[in-house]
Amino acid sequence: MTAPMERIQALDAIEKDVINCLMSAGQALMELSKEKSSQKHAEGQTDAFLKTLAHVESKLTEQINYLTQVSTGQPHEGSGYASQKVLQMAWHRLEHARSRVNELERIKNKHLQGGRAHVSRQQQAALTSGGACQQTQSASSNVPSQVGQSQSMSGSTG
Amino acid sequence: MTHQRSLPQSKEALLKSYTTRLKDDVKSMLENFEEIVKLAKGDSDTQLTRITQCEKDHFEMHVRAANIVRAGESLMKLVSDIKQYLILNDFPSVNEAIAQNSKLFRTKQQECDQKLMTLRDDMAADLYDLEEEYYTSIYK
Numbered sequence: 286m287t288a289p290m291e292r293i294q295a296l297d298a299i300e301k302d303v304i305n306c307l308m309s310a311g312q313a314l315m316e317l318s319k320e321k322s323s324q325k326h327a328e329g330q331t332d333a334f335l336k337t338l339a340h341v342e343s344k345l346t347e348q349i350n351y352l353t354q355v356s357t358g359q360p361h362e363g364s365g366y367a368s369q370k371v372l373q374m375a376w377h378r379l380e381h382a383r384s385r386v387n388e389l390e391r392i393k394n395k396h397l398q399g400g401r402a403h404v405s406r407q408q409q410a411a412l413t414s415g416g417a418c419q420q421t422q423s424a425s426s427n428v429p430s431q432v433g434q435s436q437s438m439s440g441s442t443g
Numbered sequence: 444m445t446h447q448r449s450l451p452q453s454k455e456a457l458l459k460s461y462t463t464r465l466k467d468d469v470k471s472m473l474e475n476f477e478e479i480v481k482l483a484k485g486d487s488d489t490q491l492t493r494i495t496q497c498e499k500d501h502f503e504m505h506v507r508a509a510n511i512v513r514a515g516e517s518l519m520k521l522v523s524d525i526k527q528y529l530i531l532n533d534f535p536s537v538n539e540a541i542a543q544n545s546k547l548f549r550t551k552q553q554e555c556d557q558k559l560m561t562l563r564d565d566m567a568a569d570l571y572d573l574e575e576e577y578y579t580s581i582y583k
Contacts, residue, residue: 288535288536288539289539292533293526293529293530296522296525296526296529299522300519303518303519303522304515306515310476314476314483331480334476335473338473341469342466342469345465345518345521346465348525348529349458349461349462349525352458352525352532353458355534355535356454356528356532356533357532357534358453358454358532361534361537363537364541365541365545365548367545368545368549369544369548371549371552372548372551372555375551375552375555375556376555378555378559379555379558379559382559382562386562
């Protein structure tokens with residue numbers, strides 16, 4: 286835990302102690318207001334109230350004394366802007382490289398798709414030209430067989 | 444060991460006012476609590492009638508309880524003011540926070556640049572192979 290946050294958290298703890306102090310006081314007085322009040326409980330709550338209040342006072346006095354020692358009255362002129370700017374420029378460099386790599390990816394995908402389309406068109410062309418040749422070949426060779434088939438079919442039905 | 448610093452009058456007065464407020468609030472809480480407990484004892488030897496005395500005690504308890512709560516709220520405000528003063532004027536903490544942030548930013552920047560260098564080296568190696576492939580192909 287860093288020193289700046291430690292002091293802020295110490296002050297947060299003091300705030301909680303103030304709230305606990307008020308609650309103890311309320312509990313003590315509530316105990317006294319009962320018809321059958323427990324003296325031990327009332328005394329315990331009162332002790333808690335007094336102890337917490339003394340603790341709050343001592344801690345706050347300590348914080349005020351520390352501030353009296355370290356404060357100069359001048360405004361602080363330090364800043365982390367320089368290193369922040371350096372990081373921002375590094376981030377811009379990274380984003381630029383990322384955008385160029387994405388552009389390369391896009392070009393690569395475009396070429397791959399174009400290549401695949403070209404190959405599929407070639408395959409289709411090959412199929413259609415091959416099928417046409419086969420049809421012409423089968424047309425010239427199958428005419429006697431078709432006639433033979435028709436004759437056999439008529440024979441079978443008849 | 445305390446150092447004698449020449450603070451501006453306004454800052455010194457402000458810190459003194461914090462101390463005064465703290466002492467006043469603590470004193471108020473203690474006194475009012477003590478008075479409520481004394482009232483709870485009940486004093487039968489008074490010149491007022493019983494009912495009037497009860498009403499008076501009841502009202503006084505209300506007022507003192509409200510005073511305790513007001514003192515508590517005033518303490519909370521004091522803590523808030525001290526936090527604000529700490530953030531603005533605690534130079535050692537502010538210096539440390541700035542140094543820490545600067546270190547973090549520079550570390551992140553070095554990591555970014557290191558990753559970019561690695562990417563550059565990988566792409567240079569791949570480019571070497573791609574160039575060789577391209578210049579030995581028919582598409583050159």
